[in-house]
Amino acid sequence: MTALQKNAWYNLGVIALTLCTIGVLIPVAGKGxxxxxxxxxxxxxxxxxxRKRSGQVVLDERDRSIANLSWNFAFAIFWVVAVMFAALVSASVYGSDGAVPVWIVQSSVFVGMIVIYAMSSIAILVQYGRGAADGQ
Amino acid sequence: MGSNGKSESSIKNRIRRLRFDHDEMTQQQLADRVGVSRQTIIALEAGKYLPSLPLAFRLAATFGVRIEDVFQMQVPESETSA
Structure with missing residues (x-):
């Protein structure tokens, strides 16, 4: 497993842990x-x-290519989600003259971060998954 | 930089053959010599990844052959008959 794959799994793990923590705390702490x-x-x-280790290639040109493509994909998804919520969902839920609660605005920053990191990590794992199986 | 595009299938390589012709060099040994990970060598051999020009030259130099002895373009019959 490459460093990029390990990082992708790590990101997904942290995101899962974060969402689970929030899910568990909501019944007892509410917005807190x-x-x-x-x-x-x-x-x-x-x-x-x-981290660089002597005599070992941590990130080569293929890894960088995969990472670049994954970030592009993640930001494209983020943009679609952000536009959808800002332009459509907020207006339909709160009305065109309504006010979006502050806690939703605060959360949207973190949700955006989750979308970007999750999409990027998934794209990285999918691209490696499409690669060749181990050979000789 | 390398590519993951559709053109990959039209370019074949003899990396695996050349490895075995060079004292059965392992993928890891080749990866260390050209400065990439073993996974990248695996992807190259399977035709899943096209290397950058510098990497292609390093591969050819490692085997002591010309770059066209490592990579060959597969021209479709429709183009050759025209």
Whole structure:
């Protein structure tokens, strides 16, 4: 498994942990459960997977190509989701003259982050999955 | 930079053959020599990835052959008959 794959699995794990934490806390803490988004800060440890080790290639040109394509895909999805919620869902739920609650605006920042990291990680794993099986 | 496009299937390579002709070099040994991961060598041999030009030259240099001895373009019959 390459460093990029490990990082992708790590990202998905952190996101799953964050969503589970929020889901568990909501019944007892209400909106305070949104503090669970703080777990996303652990994503910042991802670069540790790319530490240089002597005599070992951590990230080569194919990995970079896969990473670039994955980020492009993730931002495209994020843009579609953001536009859909900003332009359609918010107006249909709160009305064109309504007001979006502050906690939703706050959460949308973290949800956007989750969408980008999750889509990017899934795209990375799918691209590696489409690659060749181990040979000789 | 390499590509994952449709043109991959039209370019074949003899990396696996050349490895075996060079004292049965392992994928890891070849990867270390050209500076990529073993997974990339696996993808190259399977025709799932087209290398960048610098990597293609490094591969050819490692085997001591010309670049066209490693990679060959497969021209469709419809183009050759025209």
């Amino acid at each position: 459960a949104l503090g669970g988004f703080g777990f996303l800060g652990v994503l910042g440890l991802g670069p540790l997977f790319f």
